[in-house]
Amino acid sequence: MDSSTAGRVPTAGEHPFDAVPTGHETLILTQPWQRVRVHVWEVPVRITHWLTVLCVVVLSVTGGYIADPFLIPAGGQTMGVVRFVHTVTAYLFVASGIVRTYWLFRGNRFAHWRAFIPTNRRHLNEFRSQTGWYLFIRSELPGILGHNALAAATYLVVFFLFLVQVVTGFGLDALHGDPVVVALFGWMPDLFGVQTIRLVHHLVMWIILGFMVHHVYSALLVDHVEKNGLMSSIFSGYKFATRRDVARARDGGIELEEMLR
Amino acid sequence: MEPGEGTLGRLLVAHHVSRRAFLRFCSAMAAALALPPMYAPRIARALDVAQRVPVIWLEGQDCAGNTEGFLRASHPTVADLVLEILSVDYHETLMAPAGTAAERSRSDTVGAFPGAYIAVVEGGIPVAEGGVYCAIGGRSFRSIVEEVCGGALATIAVGTCAYDGGLPGANGGPTEAVGVSAIVPGKTIINLPGCPMNVQNLTATIVHYLTFGTFPAVDSRGRPTFAYGQLLHDQCERRAHFDAGEYVLGWGDEGHRKGWCLYKMGCKGPETFANCPTVRFNDRTSWPVKAGHGCVGCTMPRFWDQMSPFYRRLSNPPGFAVDVTADEVGLAFVGAVTGLTVIHGAASYARARRARASDEAISRPAGGPAGGPPPSGDGRPEVA
Numbered sequence: 001m002d003s004s005t006a007g008r009v010p011t012a013g014e015h016p017f018d019a020v021p022t023g024h025e026t027l028i029l030t031q032p033w034q035r036v037r038v039h040v041w042e043v044p045v046r047i048t049h050w051l052t053v054l055c056v057v058v059l060s061v062t063g064g065y066i067a068d069p070f071l072i073p074a075g076g077q078t079m080g081v082v083r084f085v086h087t088v089t090a091y092l093f094v095a096s097g098i099v100r101t102y103w104l105f106r107g108n109r110f111a112h113w114r115a116f117i118p119t120n121r122r123h124l125n126e127f128r129s130q131t132g133w134y135l136f137i138r139s140e141l142p143g144i145l146g147h148n149a150l151a152a153a154t155y156l157v158v159f160f161l162f163l164v165q166v167v168t169g170f171g172l173d174a175l176h177g178d179p180v181v182v183a184l185f186g187w188m189p190d191l192f193g194v195q196t197i198r199l200v201h202h203l204v205m206w207i208i209l210g211f212m213v214h215h216v217y218s219a220l221l222v223d224h225v226e227k228n229g230l231m232s233s234i235f236s237g238y239k240f241a242t243r244r245d246v247a248r249a250r251d252g253g254i255e256l257e258e259m260l261r
Numbered sequence: 262m263e264p265g266e267g268t269l270g271r272l273l274v275a276h277h278v279s280r281r282a283f284l285r286f287c288s289a290m291a292a293a294l295a296l297p298p299m300y301a302p303r304i305a306r307a308l309d310v311a312q313r314v315p316v317i318w319l320e321g322q323d324c325a326g327n328t329e330g331f332l333r334a335s336h337p338t339v340a341d342l343v344l345e346i347l348s349v350d351y352h353e354t355l356m357a358p359a360g361t362a363a364e365r366s367r368s369d370t371v372g373a374f375p376g377a378y379i380a381v382v383e384g385g386i387p388v389a390e391g392g393v394y395c396a397i398g399g400r401s402f403r404s405i406v407e408e409v410c411g412g413a414l415a416t417i418a419v420g421t422c423a424y425d426g427g428l429p430g431a432n433g434g435p436t437e438a439v440g441v442s443a444i445v446p447g448k449t450i451i452n453l454p455g456c457p458m459n460v461q462n463l464t465a466t467i468v469h470y471l472t473f474g475t476f477p478a479v480d481s482r483g484r485p486t487f488a489y490g491q492l493l494h495d496q497c498e499r500r501a502h503f504d505a506g507e508y509v510l511g512w513g514d515e516g517h518r519k520g521w522c523l524y525k526m527g528c529k530g531p532e533t534f535a536n537c538p539t540v541r542f543n544d545r546t547s548w549p550v551k552a553g554h555g556c557v558g559c560t561m562p563r564f565w566d567q568m569s570p571f572y573r574r575l576s577n578p579p580g581f582a583v584d585v586t587a588d589e590v591g592l593a594f595v596g597a598v599t600g601l602t603v604i605h606g607a608a609s610y611a612r613a614r615r616a617r618a619s620d621e622a623i624s625r626p627a628g629g630p631a632g633g634p635p636p637s638g639d640g641r642p643e644v645a
Contacts (some may be wrong), residue, residue, distance in 0.1 A: 067574060067575065067588075068525070068574065068588070069506055069508055069524070069525060072507065072508060072510070072516075073506050077504050077506075079504050079505065079506045080504035080505070136608060136612065139612070175492050175531070175532070176495065177492075177495075190481065190482070190562075193562065193563070193567045194532035194561075194567075195529075195532055195575070195576045196576070198575060198576070199575055199576045199587055202587050203578060203590065203591060205591070206592070206595060207591075207594065209591075210598040213595060213598045213599050213602060214598050217602040217606065221606065221609055225613065
């Protein structure tokens, strides 16, 4: 926040931060610890996030069944239905991934690819201090509005794992002869061997499930420490950041006009 | 048309094979080659006048299993005679001559029919240490393959060992066995992998050559697409039980007695390309899955390594003890993450409590009213 806006009383219709703590007719934003509402996660980010959650859960359950059918039902088409659901969900997952990839280039500064890939020293330093905080070496969390550097690097790995799952999944689907899938991925079973592809597909599922445990935990932890509404932000899109962070965080320095968008 | 001297037609008459049996064989061959029924008469006409084809059958690191298959061709009378049209001038297991005379009959054929004989190779070809691990008549098998296959019209590699080294070439084998394609790349090679290959596919390959003068279409690994073009799982007679979720859980259990799917017993049908379910073995009597045992994927590249463990669905991850499964590794990973999470959470709780205690210790003596940051602030030292 620059000096021209600091300390000014926002009038109705000009709320730069969309909302301020309730119970006050007006609030004079002069203190660095005062929190403002920042629109961090845009609609496509939230939708693709929850689609990914849905897909990972459905794909893991159906994929687990395909790997080791644990139900022996009387009649019906259990495996046929499960494989159908797995395939359809996989296409939904791919569609969601395409949207999110597009948003890496089109989205706001928190969703942009630059938020994930360290392009400057400050980003790298933040990675180090964030890691130090998790390892109890540092006692302070670096202020950040969107993804912190460590989380962003983890998501890069997870995006790569998702890509591995999509490619190996299509490689296995290519066995059954859909012409388009065979044309694009038919080389895979021949090159790597079907059993190798299956094993990779299966192990990466476990890594993603392990990531989910860690992801939910660290989100809860940071939400608890920061008290910035992180958990609700993935539903609402908004985080409650201190004025200091809005002004000074690596992805901060937000102008009023920009925040209104 | 009156069949000429030395033709298959003459052989059929001499062996009292009925015309009906012969035509039935031709229809079966057309079906095996995925040709329309209209081709059956054409096959019959071609076979009637087919001349003898000189063949050299080489054996390297092998168990003679494919020779066994060759000798027990289905449709015994007709197929035997079609295979008899192959003038097998050299076959170590079958031939009468021995020693120098045997070696001479091989070099005679190579010299007498340059580029016009068919080489059949059975068994792996060791290449470690100059190929000393398999030598015949003082020559390495590798050099024999180079000479015989190098000068042949075409080479038919029968069985998995001749295809990619097979069992002697599997992981841990000291002889570094490879298949024919690795020794004479660029030559016309028809690969008929399988352990053993299905002789029906050998017969059909030869019938295709006798009928059309060419060998059947092959894929990028030299396998005829009529035999290796489709997933075994998609043609399996137990497929309905797979889709229904009805699986054998143990040998001899209720599902096994009812002929349910062998998926959970480690059947590799879903990753194997072969026509076993349709052509079967031993005069179309049976094949492994019909007999109640899962497929082991014996037609697939490096199947001893790729498809093991034969009785488990998934391969075991490399880098762990041999009996550790992918699920054990995966569950251990998720468990470790969860455990670390709990420990980290407890430590974070302790840190937060300590921070709050020190905050209170600072704020109590000051007792400052409004103006300072509220106690429930963001937990960080404030910067003015």
